[in-house]
Structures are given as structure tokens and as C-alpha cells.
Amino acid sequence: MEKKYWVPALEKANDVLQMISVQPSKLRLIDLSNLLGINKSSMFSLLNTMETLEWVVRETEGTYSLGSKLGFIGNAFFKQFSLIDRFRKEAAVTKHTIQETIQLAKLEQHEVLYLAKEEMPSPVRLASEPGMKLPAHVTALGKAMLASLDNSTVMQLFPQEELEPCPTAHTINQRSELLTQLEIVRVDGYAFDLQEAVMGFCCVAAPVHDAQGKAIAAISCSMFQHEWEQKRELAQREICALAARLSQSTS
Template identity: 75%
Template sequence: MEKKYWVPALEKANDVLQAIAQQPSGLKLIDLSKRLAIHKSSMFSLLNTMEALEWVVRENDGTYSLGSRLGYIGNAFFKQFSLIDRFRKEASITKHIIKETIQLAKLEGREVLYLAKEEMPSPVRLASEPGIKFPAHATALGKVMLAFQDRAELDALYTSGELEPRLTPHTLQSREELYRQLAEVRANGCAYDLQEAVMGFSCVAAPVRDADGKVIAAISCSMFQHEWEEKRELAKEEICALAKRLSQNPQ
């Protein structure tokens, strides 16, 4: 990114928020100062300002957590997607048919950004919380959205022949392998993640289109590997049907 007009103070504030988000109520001023290599006096000023803005909260033990203002901003971000409301309504029905959690996401560069999910009770909670990002090449959601990008757009995203990061032994390793799978996705209308993002879980995803037929998001269903063999076809059928109901121009 061009840094000609970069504001270092904002970058430092962003680094502080990221650190606190990773360890809420776990870091004190001195911890943040050492971790981010920011002088204690500068860190004090940053935290004092961010606390006044309600970006962070100083707990009684001197540690910091994220503030209510960030929650408000986060909610405003997700509310701008009317698709989320429709997803919650429709997916709440589909999840009881498949008896598995369903996720909604959009593509941001080479990553998948999770927007919402309809969750079924499970002893294991999926890491696909709204706001979380995963590498697109390692997820069914990512592959089903990448499949409908122009070749020029794909080449601009994946300039190297090797794919990183590799999340499991099954994660795709090469651009050639990814492009081959994307061709299959375009032909089949859905994508699979076979223990490529998380060991022990498989997933199927389908695209959501706008009124012009452009893929703007995707939905998926993830489940334990031992359930995958039994429910794979049902999951594919229901996820594809749900994607069409959410699409303004189902092709």
C-alpha cells in the first residue's frame, strides 16, 4: 500500500487494538509497550486517548480489553449487509434440515471474511465467527467465490506458483492445483473443503449472486469428517438451494 500519506499514530493505534483483541484482559501497559516496541510514554498517551474514545477499557487489574465503541462500529459494519438479515432467516431453517452450522462470507482479496453464521449446538465450536478471516484457497467458501473471478483478477491475486499458508496437510499447495479445482467448481456450481482448513472437518459451499449475476458472497456448511460421508449429498443439495434463495439472480 502507498505510504506517502501514512499516519504513523493511526498505525500504532491499530497495532494496539490488534494486540488487545488477541488477548483481551491479558495485557497491561508495560506488556503492550514491550510487545509493540512503543515507548511507555507514547503507549500511555495512546491508551489514554483510546480509553477516552471508548475504544479500549482499562480493567481494575490494569489490563485492557476492547471498548464499547468498537462494538458499535462493528455492528454498523455488519448491518450494512441486508443479505445478512435474509441469511439469518433462511439459514435458520436449513440448519435444522442438515443439523449443522451454516456460514455466510464474502471475499476480500485472498481471504474469506466471515459475515454471519447460524449455529447448531455442538461440542466443538467452529472458528468462523463474524469478522474472522481465513485464506481463500483453504476454504470451500473461498474457492467458490474465486471460481467466478476473471483469470486476470486471479493472476493478480496469486502471483506466486506456491500457496501460503498451508493450514493442514490437505491444504492446496500450488496455484496450478487451485486453478484446476476452480474450473471444477465453475462446472459443478459448488466447492468443497476436504480437511483443508481444519483437520477433521469437511465443508461444501455455494455462491450467492446479485441482480446482475455477479457472485457477491457464499454460504457453506461444515461438519465432522465422520458425518461428512453420511450427509455430503444432503448438505450439497440444501446449501445450493439456500444459495439460490439468497441470490437475486440465481443462475
């Protein structure tokens, strides 16, 4: 592995955590120092910092065990995958109610990262696949998640008034217009994409919240524009209900 931009202190901290994980509550500072070949003063600084960060806990006998913060981070790691699993289970039912494909995504800076989708058979396949990214402002998914942020944060993500080149004639191209739409999304609790990402397709999306109320993802349903008028209310109702169920399961 190339170590051109390597941080040695982080590597040492990782080695310490690995060693403690193998022998919890058994190793003292001097033991870790000898086992890892790190001098005692450096080891003291590492352990003191990690203890303050709650990465490790110093026991009464002077030995160390892993701290609660690592448990929180580990739980968050596995939760992101369990969300996908829960999405697949729940969306597999909802897609048959709406008779349309349902997608799951999360926000990464000013873009939407697609995580999963439950697909209905169709002669036209949605271009968005897990791992694909699109500008957040052109999608209902992106607007549903951007609405959970305050305007100052949104403006940091989109520092220019002119937004990225528009994929269609209906796409928002001004930041001020985006901010206006986000105010509506905050009130309604869901967002629309009316032929803004792809001509001929409309979409509704709703955010998925964690136990603290933070939008950690969003789900959406896309369909042909000519079906939109017939299914709009059904799709809106079912997507909001699905988002609510997924939000409850993350708390």
C-alpha cells in the same frame, strides 16, 4: 481525527453533498460557495465533476440536488446488511434440515471475510467467527467465490505459484492446482473443503449472486469428517438451494 493522509478535495466534496442533502433543489453555486467558504471557481470545478459522476444534478433553476449514483451506492450499502438479515432468516431453517452450522462470507482480495453464521448446538464450536479472515484458497467459501473470477484475476490475487503455508496436509499449496479446482467449481456450481482448512472437518459452499450474476458472497456448511459421507449429498443440495434463494432476493 488525524489528517496525515487527508485529501482536501474529497472533504470539500463531502461538505457540498452534506449541504445539498439538507436543502435539496434550493442551493445554487453561489449559495454553496458562500455557505462553505469555497471560492466560486473551485466550487464550479467540484460541482461540474460531481455532476459528471452523477453525484449531483443541476436543476433548471441552477439549484442542485443529489444524483442517482448516490442512490445506487446508498442502496448497495444497505443491501449488504439486508443480505445478512435474509441469511439469518433462511439459514435458521436450513441448519435444522442439515443439523449443522451454516456460515456467510464475502471475498476480500485473496481472503475470506466471515460475515455471519447460524449455529447448531455442538460440543465442538467452529473457530470461524464474524469478522475473522482466512486465506480464500483453503476454504470452500473462498473457492466458491474465486470461481466467479477469470483465471487472470485469480493469478493477480495469488501472484506466486507457491501458496501460503498449508494449515493441513490436505490444503492446496500450488496455484496451478487451485486453478484446476476452480474450473471444476465453475461447472458444478459449488466447492468443497476436504479437511483443507481444519483437520477432521469437511465443508461444502455455494456462491450468492447479485442481479448482474456477480458473486457477492457465499454460504457454507461444515461438519466432522465422519459425518461427511452420510450428509454430503444432503448438505450439497440444501446449501445450493439456500444460495439460490439468497441470490433471488438480491435481484
